[in-house]
Amino acid sequence: MDDTAIKIENLTFFYPSEEEGQAPEDVLSGVDLTVEKGSFTAILGHNGSGKSTLARHLNALLLPKGGSVTVFGMDTRDEELTLEIRRRVGMVFQNPDNQIVSNVVEEDVAFAPENLGIPTPEIRTRVDEALKTVGMYEFRTHAPHLLSGGQKQRIAIAGVLAMRPKCVVFDEPTAMLDPQGRRDVMRIIGRMKKELGTTVILITHHMEEAAMADRVVVMSDGQIAMDGAPGEVFTRVEELEALGLTVPDTVKLMWELRQKGVDVPLDTLDVEECAKALAEHFKKK
Amino acid sequence: MNEPILKTENLTHVYSPGTPFEMTALNGVDLEIRKGEILGIIGHTGSGKSTLIQHLNALIKPTSGRVLLEGRDINESKSAIRQARSRVGLVFQYPEYQLFEETVYKDIAFGPKNMKLSPEEIDRRVREAAGFVGVEELLDRSPFDLSGGQKRRVAIAGVIAMMPEVLVLDEPMAGLDPGGCREIMDNILSYHDKTGAAVVVVTHSMEEAARRADRMVVLNHGTVAMSGAPEEIFARGDELRKMGLAAPVMTELSQRLRALGVELPGTVYTVEQMAAALLELEGGRGRA
Ligand SMILES: Nc1ncnc2c1ncn2[C@@H]1O[C@H](COP(=O)(O)OP(=O)(O)O)[C@@H](O)[C@H]1O
Ligand SMILES: Nc1ncnc2c1ncn2[C@@H]1O[C@H](COP(=O)(O)OP(=O)(O)O)[C@@H](O)[C@H]1O
Ligand SMILES: [Mg+2]
Ligand SMILES: [Mg+2]
Numbered sequence: 418m419d420d421t422a423i424k425i426e427n428l429t430f431f432y433p434s435e436e437e438g439q440a441p442e443d444v445l446s447g448v449d450l451t452v453e454k455g456s457f458t459a460i461l462g463h464n465g466s467g468k469s470t471l472a473r474h475l476n477a478l479l480l481p482k483g484g485s486v487t488v489f490g491m492d493t494r495d496e497e498l499t500l501e502i503r504r505r506v507g508m509v510f511q512n513p514d515n516q517i518v519s520n521v522v523e524e525d526v527a528f529a530p531e532n533l534g535i536p537t538p539e540i541r542t543r544v545d546e547a548l549k550t551v552g553m554y555e556f557r558t559h560a561p562h563l564l565s566g567g568q569k570q571r572i573a574i575a576g577v578l579a580m581r582p583k584c585v586v587f588d589e590p591t592a593m594l595d596p597q598g599r600r601d602v603m604r605i606i607g608r609m610k611k612e613l614g615t616t617v618i619l620i621t622h623h624m625e626e627a628a629m630a631d632r633v634v635v636m637s638d639g640q641i642a643m644d645g646a647p648g649e650v651f652t653r654v655e656e657l658e659a660l661g662l663t664v665p666d667t668v669k670l671m672w673e674l675r676q677k678g679v680d681v682p683l684d685t686l687d688v689e690e691c692a693k694a695l696a697e698h699f700k701k702k
Numbered sequence: 703m704n705e706p707i708l709k710t711e712n713l714t715h716v717y718s719p720g721t722p723f724e725m726t727a728l729n730g731v732d733l734e735i736r737k738g739e740i741l742g743i744i745g746h747t748g749s750g751k752s753t754l755i756q757h758l759n760a761l762i763k764p765t766s767g768r769v770l771l772e773g774r775d776i777n778e779s780k781s782a783i784r785q786a787r788s789r790v791g792l793v794f795q796y797p798e799y800q801l802f803e804e805t806v807y808k809d810i811a812f813g814p815k816n817m818k819l820s821p822e823e824i825d826r827r828v829r830e831a832a833g834f835v836g837v838e839e840l841l842d843r844s845p846f847d848l849s850g851g852q853k854r855r856v857a858i859a860g861v862i863a864m865m866p867e868v869l870v871l872d873e874p875m876a877g878l879d880p881g882g883c884r885e886i887m888d889n890i891l892s893y894h895d896k897t898g899a900a901v902v903v904v905t906h907s908m909e910e911a912a913r914r915a916d917r918m919v920v921l922n923h924g925t926v927a928m929s930g931a932p933e934e935i936f937a938r939g940d941e942l943r944k945m946g947l948a949a950p951v952m953t954e955l956s957q958r959l960r961a962l963g964v965e966l967p968g969t970v971y972t973v974e975q976m977a978a979a980l981l982e983l984e985g986g987r988g989r990a
Contacts, residue, residue, distance in 0.1 A: 464850050464879045511877065563723075566747045592877040595747045595906045597946030622879050625951070661881030666909065666951040666973050673977040679984050688951060692958035699964045699983055 422489060422584055422616040423452040423475060429483030430470055444470050445639045447484070454583075457610050457617045459627035459647075462636030463661035468620045471636070472586045475618065476506035489583060504533055507577035511589040513569035514562075516576070522564075523548065523557040526575045533580060540579070547578035550613075551605050567598020574605055584616035585609065591623060603629065624651070624665045628686040635660060648684040667691035704736040707900055708758060708790065708868055713767035715753050727753040729924040730767070735868060735900050742911035742932070743904045745921030746946035751904045752795065754921065755870050758902070759790040788817055791866030795873045797857035801845040806837060806856050809845055813864040831863035834896075835889040851882035855889060862893055869893060870902040875910060883910065908950045912936065912971045920945065933969035952976045 428448040434441040445467045452458055462468050473479040474486045477493040489505050491498045507529075510516060519525040526544045535543070548554040551571040556564065561572055570590060577585055587606070591599040603626055609615040619630060627633050633650040635643035637660050643650050651657070651664045654672045663669065667685050671694070674681050681698050685691035715728040727750045735741055735758075745751050756762045757769050760776045760783045769776045769786075776786035791813075794800065803809040810831055814824045832838045835855035840848065845856055854874070861869065871890065875883040891914060894901045905911045911918065911932070918935045920928040922945045928935055935942070939949035939957065949971075956970040956979075964983070970976045 462879075463881055589877070595745075595946055596908075596948040597746060600948075622877075624880075661879060663880040667955065670952070670955075670973050670976055670980075673973065674980060674984075677977075677981055677984075679981070688954050688958060692955055692962060695955075695959060695980065696962035696964050699980070700962075 420453050421451055421487075422454040422456070423450070423618075424487040425450040425471075425474070425484070426487075427484035428471075428474065428481050428486060430467075430474070430479065431482055443639055445474075448639070448641060450634065450641065450644075452616060452618065454616055455610065455614045456632065457606070457619070457630045458632045458634060459630035460618065460620045460634050460636060461622070461624075461627055461662055462642075466636040467639040468636055469588055470639075472508065472588050472618065472620060475584070475586050476508055477502045478508075500533070504580055505583045507580055507582035507585045509570075509574055509577055509585060509587045509590050511592045513566055513573050513593070516573040517561045517569060520560055520562075521557075522553065522559050522561055522572055525561055525572055526557075526579050529576050530579045543579045543581065544575075547575040550578055550608060551575045552601070565598065567594045567601055570594060570598060570602060571605065574602070578609070578613075582615065584618070586618040586620075588620045589622065590619075591621065591626065599623070599626070624663055625687075628665050635662065647686055651686060652683045654683075704738055706734045707737045707772060708735040709733065709770045710754070710757065710764075711768045711770065713754070713757060713769065714765050715750075715757070715762065716765045717753075719765065727924055728757075731921075731924070731926055733919060733926065735902060736917075737867075737900055738894075738898045739900050739916045740894060740914050741900070741902045742915035742918040743902060743921065744906065744908070744911060744918060744947060745927075748923075749921040749945075750924040751921055752872055753924075755792065755872055755902065755904060758868070758870055759786045759792050761792065788864055789866055790868045790870060791861040791864050793858050793861050793869070793871040793874060795876060796854075797860075798845075798850065798853035801853060801857060804844060805841065806832070806843055806845050806848075807841040809856055810841075810859045810863050813860050817864060827863045827865065828859075831859040834862050834893050835859045836885070851878050851885065854878070854882075854886065858886070858889065865897070866899060868900045868902065870904075872904045873906065874903065875905065875907060883907075887913070906947075908936070908948055909952075909972070912950050920947070932971060936971045937969060 425448055428445055429443055430445040431441040431443050460468050477499045480494055486493045488502055491502055517525055518528050523544050526547055527540050530540045530543055548557055551574050553571050561569055591602050606617055610617050621627055628647045633647050651668050654664050657664055665686055671681050671683050671685055682694050685694050710731055710733040713728055713731040717725040717727055743751055763777055771786050776782050801809050810828045811824055814827045835858055837855055845853055874886050915932050918932050919926055936949050936953040942949050953971045956966050966979050970979055
């Protein structure tokens with residue numbers, strides 16, 4: 418029971434209809450999801466499937482129209498808890514430019530904890546710590562707008578980490594980054610889970626990133642369409658493709674080979690595993 | 703090999719020269735775009751990709767060096783600039799933020815109207831361009847009611863409607879879901895296949911770039927670090943990684959397989975190529 422970070426029960430949500438007299442359409446309908454503390458969950462889904470809407474429910478930026486969202490035992494509908502919920506659950510968005518608020522990196526990182534009323538000496542420690550975690554400590558006195566997209570995104574993540582959240586929701590954090598920027602963000606996520614025990618929710622279109630999670634949840638039209646370990650979800654190639662998604666290239670390759678009758682395993686999520694499995698098959702006499 | 707249509711010669715661009723923010727974004731870039739080819743341009747953020755392609759239709763001017771459209775300097779005169787603007791079509795990054803008309807039709811018609819074409823010709827081009835990107839059904843809708851992927855396709859149609867001989871796109875797939883990426887890529891390829899236009903795609907996605915590019919150019923800190931056929935570029939995975947890039951997953955896999963003693967023929971950088979190579983091996987095994 419205490420292991421639960423997030424509990425979503427029968428969550429329904431709609432945005433107000435733009436045209437008068439028209440009934441608004443459900444953007445989320447009947448979502449149930451329980452996320453364990455310290456776990457790393459990836460959320461996939463076509464554009465418009467409701468991923469960002471779901472994410473915004475996790476720190477009370479949006480409130481349920483039906484059902485409930487409970488984070489670390491706190492019901493998001495309880496307004497008295499909103500501040501505490503935002504302190505526990507941080508959000509990182511796609512566009513780093515929209516998340517930078519100050520002209521100096523360390524001031525930027527201090528912004529959120531300052532807003533939460535944390536005492537100044539404590540903020541100093543937290544800011545330094547957060548900047549070290551994301552590997553941007555040497556840049557603490559730089560101007561954020563002169564940094565690369567990937568570096569800006571790491572600053573945005575440091576800003577969230579400085580609040581010492583128990584859970585961080587990343588909404589397509591790598592969509593605007595180059596491969597190096599993406600690798601850096603994924604490495605930071607790995608550290609947060611392992612070293613800080615943070616519960617991580619990662620929304621992404623990159624299957625290779627989702628394959629690193631403990632669990633993959635697939636959304637389609639406001640509902641959960643698939644839910645399981647990456648090795649299980651990504652082997653359902655045709656189902657995923659029908660939902661407008663793909664699988665990691667290594668799985669796709671194995672799937673193509675199996676279609677042609679080659680007896681290789683399907684669940685090779687990374688290059689190393691895939692190479693091993695193929696070598697074993699092709700070196701057998 | 704086709705002759706070049708567009709060239710940059712020793713192209714250098716300095717932002718904010720003479721200020722503390724002076725920034726040399728491009729430094730002596732020689733680039734050649736050949737008639738009818740698909741050219742992929744890759745490079746880390748800040749390597750100068752967007753700066754480079756904005757030179758290709760005279761949106762920004764070189765600090766030094768030249769841009770030549772069939773041998774003629776595109777910044778030479780007003781009429782040369784006008785020519786470059788209609789023959790070289792540029793799709794910006796996140797172009798959907800630049801839609802502004804009340805209907806999709808009007809948005810697509812904006813470019814051809816500026817070219818002072820007849821109303822019949824404008825109408826024909828709008829419908830044709832809409833066809834290329836699959837938004838014929840949406841012409842009467844407001845662009846603001848569309849999904850992100852649809853908006854982006856409308857924005858691309860607006861450039862296609864000018865029927866450019868060189869279509870240049872700045873990270874056209876960024877931020878889209880896999881289905882949206884595939885659609886955009888297919889749209890671009892269908893324009894290329896049906897019109898024979900040259901296509902320049904700036905991208906981070908090595909797999910996507912690899913799929914159809916005839917040639918690739920790698921930018922690094924404002925200079926051309928590599929250029930050649932995709933298989934030549936991707937064979938240099940370690941260098942790519944040092945430049946903040948990545949080799950396609952299949953290239954990495956083929957390197958590992960060779961290290962493990964699996965004999966693969968030739969260079970492999972797409973899933974289709976890898977599957978074909980391995981099936982050949984499997985066939986050989988079957989007969990042995
Ligand atoms: N602020 C908003 N107002 C009205 N509709 C919205 C708003 N945000 C999202 N939507 C709609 O809700 C649906 C789900 O959107 P979203 O949660 O952003 O999906 P995803 O993140 O999976 O792309 C889409 O149809 C989208 O157009
Ligand atoms: N309008 C501008 N003013 C000043 N510097 C700029 C401007 N646009 C780009 N730069 C700088 O020029 C360099 C190259 O940028 P850009 O061409 O956008 O690269 P890319 O598209 O490869 O990310 C970067 O260092 C960037 O910060
Ligand atoms: Mg979203
Ligand atoms: Mg750019």
